[in-house]
Amino acid sequence: MTGDETRPRIRHNDYSPLTPAPIGRWRPELPVSVIIPAHGGQHRLDLALASLAAQTYPAHLTEVVIVDDGSSPPLRLPEIRPENTRMIATTNGWGPGHAFNTGVAATEGTVVQRLDADMVVHREHLEALLRWHHLTDYLVTIGAKRFIEEPPVTAAEVHQAVAGGTLKRLFDPDKAIPSTTEMTILRLDGLRSSKNPYHVCTGPTLSLYRTLFREIGGFDQEVQRGEDTELGYRLAQAGAVFVPDLEARAVHLGLPAQRRDRGATVRAVEPYLAHRVPLRRDLRKERGRRWRVPYVEVVLRVAEAGERETRAAVNAALDGTLPDVAVTLVAPWSALPTGRHSVLEAPGFDLRMIREGFHDDPRVRLAEDVTPSAAPVPFRYSGPVDVPPAPATLERMVKALLDERLGLLVVDFPDGRTATLERTEAVGRARLLAAPGEPLADVIHQTHGVRHSPAGDFWPSLAGRPAVTPAPSQAPASGGRPLDGRSSGASPSETGRSQPAESRPGSQPESRPGSGSELRASTALSAETRSAMAGLTQAWTPGGARRERSWIRRVRTALRSRYL
Structure with a gap:
């Protein structure tokens, strides 16, 4: 990506200068590719696609690609789904990051949206996130989600509820568990005051420009847990701004993994982030270790x-x-x-x-x-x-x-x-x-x-x-x-300045014989010596080999007359 003076100059992560269009009162123009990595869970995928089929974001600007990451039996496309939906399979790798990279390579939308296969989104979900990308191209937008036990509902019921704005009748909000991500967003003024906003760049629902995703190299396919945080870290180093939008609501089917086994979940993530996210100083307490990415x-x-x-x-x-x-x-x-x-x-x-x-x-x-x-x-x-x-x-x-x-x-x-x-x-x-x-x-x-x-x-x-x-x-x-x-x-x-050696920081009053900086530190070298040294420097450049011996002899002669 190249510099563009029309981009707003956001300080830190305070995106306050940006004013998104009101939902339902603007004209979308950007094509979006919704990519869903999936491994098993056909019924939940059916519910996710049913909710995507009822979005307010224009269908002609939306393509949906499900990336089957080695499901057995293979996943299939359900009857209720967005108009432009297709299924592809991963090859030569596995894991959610690899699956998403595969989906990006197979699509063309200006914006890429990651969505987990067990997410049921409200009808304004895509529109709420995409309206930010119409303002500038270096944002990462993050949707909201709440966890809930999966009720016995059908895809048809989900589609009807999303289209009618009555999803809460199927998924009781009083029984939903807010995510820690959402609580962090609220505590830090929508991440405007966050020092490290990439921490909440969680994978279930986020979107960004395809060009930005490609510039950082996409997901690290070697990372099997915490791949979304690692991606967020590299996006931050590239200058991205992170914008959470709690109007992009969604229901995550099933309880968070931390509820099932917090200890194992944390341990599974730590080695990946310790090597790749140097700002996680809490994970690098062993001073004798060498890490993949230095600080x-x-x-x-x-x-x-x-x-x-x-x-x-x-x-x-x-x-x-x-x-x-x-x-x-x-x-x-x-x-x-x-x-x-x-x-x-x-x-x-x-x-x-x-x-x-x-x-x-x-x-x-x-x-x-x-x-x-x-x-x-x-x-x-x-x-x-x-x-x-x-x-x-x-x-x-x-x-x-x-x-x-x-x-x-x-x-x-x-x-x-x-x-x-x-x-x-x-x-x-x-x-x-x-x-x-x-x-x-x-x-x-x-x-x-x-x-x-x-x-x-x-x-x-x-x-x-x-x-x-x-x-x-x-x-x-x-x-x-x-x-x-x-x-x-x-x-x-x-720099055009002339400073005696003793006034330079770190210099010594006397140079030690044989020191690599001895000649440069001396202010009393003869003009002949300085000339010879300049010639020797030129001889070091390509094509100067034929002159090297004569210059070496001149330097030796000059030094001998000076020091012997």
Whole structure:
């Protein structure tokens, strides 16, 4: 999906600026595909289809697909059903998520609606949810439901009751059990004040644009329990807004699973969510574990860094007080020599040593560039390689972001460089809403908030040192690239500033012989040495192999005259 300035810029999950059309007094236009994953339960499916056959949403805009997920005997289409209804079967997989993905692939509606096969919906159910999607395309709408023991009713009786608006005569509302989802929605002002609204993204009835569903990759077919919550989490990271509509009423036939065996139900969900939803910190109490989706991605641009300072920065990120961290090292790895070459004298010695030192570490990824979004990782840190995070830096930055519900935290160092921590859901929202050429930070400021802080707030060793705050257009976001394209954590020469080494954060008064940053930290190198080093840097680029030996000799000569 691309940015569109006509989309409303909703802050957090407060969708108050949107005003839905009154039910029955508007003209629907969007085609909807209602997809029903089903495994057995023919009678309940018959009741669900009978209720769908009496909807107020136009029949010519509605298609219904039942996805038979391995029922034995196979399910059949009943006599009472919507006009455009068909049955397909799953292949090469199983489970509700796989079944829904199969249904999406077989349909074409602009909006896709998931409905459980044991749901009997009131006549305005689809209309109530679909009216929101006519306002904008990045909403996830959630219907209401109440649980009730299944009474002895027929499909014909259900169809007549739904069409006449008398469903409560068949299903006594006084005997219905409200869902915990509905109670949460009421408690949090319709989720407008919810910090994590995806928690109530339950599968029995929800709808969203097909484009949004496809952008996040659909359901994770490996998740057999809690698949709807996991889907909601990834939708949140993509910038979606969650809108519950309690006028989209429904009856869920049968008591909730938690009533039957709460302990087993919770245990069945936990391992799936623990690995895939990092914000569920309560499920990640074992600090020694490694999880499928990390909590924070640390991005370090190491193309011009030394091996030793890179190792120090990686170790600092992984050994801090915040567990659950992964590191991405960004450099032109494909430009390094391949095949037979001189290990000592071939171009890019430090980069080759970095690559060999980290390519087998599962917590470290080597990348040519940074993806536009860290999703599904909820937070991304970017900063200078030569200013490693202090032990508590990442934990403090995440806390600041969470406490103030910010989308972007920019830390300003005394030399004018910056480090950033971005919230993935804010970047996802900004990518949806930004007009062509509009800085993402401007959108994040509107939807989540941006804050600048001095480095001393998160690096104790820099406390009390004044920070240089860059101009607003330099505020970085998304992978350490400022919104104007300049590199986050750039050296003073890259930003047009000239700073002595001793004034840079994290630098030492004296460089250690052999340090990877020794030459860069020295301010007394001769012009000849700097020229030779510049040439060597050029020789590292593709096509520079023929010049490498002469530049290496020049650097050796310059260093020998300087230090020997």
